[in-house]
Amino acid sequence: MKLFYSPGACSVGIHVILEEIGKPYELGLVALKEGAQHKPEYVAINPKSKVPALLRDDGSLLTEFPVIAMWLAKTNPEARLVPTDLEGETRCAEMLDYVCGTIHPQGFTRQFRTANFTPREEDFPKVVEQGKALAAKYFDVLQSTWKGDTWVLPSGYSVADAALFFVEYWATRRSGMTLPPRLATHLEAMLARPAVQRALAQEGLPA
Missing domain, CATH: 3.40.30.10 (Glutaredoxin)
Structure with a gap:
């Protein structure tokens, strides 16, 4: 591969x-x-x-x-990166879609590719702030609806955690945002995983 x-x-x-x-x-x-x-x-x-x-x-x-x-x-x-029962797999897919289809484009593409949302440079700061506000709103939704313990799903660690990780990482390392408590704990747990440490090191990114 x-x-x-x-x-x-x-x-x-x-x-x-x-x-x-x-x-x-x-x-x-x-x-x-x-x-x-x-x-x-x-x-x-x-x-x-x-x-x-x-x-x-x-x-x-x-x-x-x-x-x-x-x-x-x-x-x-x-x-064991996806639940084996239908409900668990469905919830895993739901989280993947929310991160990739909502949090990423609405919360962070607005911040990182601002010109995609307005041709006027004088409007860039407003678009960035809108992106941060939306990202914070989406993170609050996850905080209030969290079903798992350390990991997103009650069944344990899954690909949903790897998806949530990249927007949490962006929020704290690129956008200067503060995560809600459950997401902050999740990010720290992700950063402690050897697989995450290896991936970051291979890409030349800070932990």
């Missing part, structure tokens, strides 16, 4: 999952800040021009964080 990633992008969550699984894989750097995702050599691999993307051993490509995460979990059941 080969993971196409950019340091500190949401792909770090998939990187963590691969480290948790422990099977051999390669890394393919896609420098988003340099526009590498739009260069012909990467577009030929992934026409969506984004990360993460996972090149599987059969030569086929998987895209979209929730799909890659669930495929890795389901094809590596010994790693």
Whole structure:
């Protein structure tokens, strides 16, 4: 397998999952800040021009964080990264979708790619503040609806934790935000996991 990633992008969550699984894989750097995702050599691999993307051993490509995460979990059941019951798997998918479909684009893309939301540079600060406010709102929702203990799901650690990790990491390391108590505890628990430490080190990111 080969993971196409950019340091500190949401792909770090998939990187963590691969480290948790422990099977051999390669890394393919896609420098988003340099526009590498739009260069012909990467577009030929992934026409969506984004990360993460996972090149599987059969030569086929998987895209979209929730799909890659669930495929890795389901094809590596010994790693126990997804609940085995229908309700648990459904709740895991629900969290993946909330992080990747709501918290990421509404809370953080507004902060990191502000020009996507307004052509007027004088409006950039307002868009960034809106993104921070939305991210804080979404984190508060998770705080008030938390069902697990340390980990997101009552069944224990899963790919949902790896997804939540990347937005928590962005909030504290890039946006200067303070997480609600349960999410702060979750982030600290994630940072203590060897798989997370290895993924961050490989991407040159601070713990």
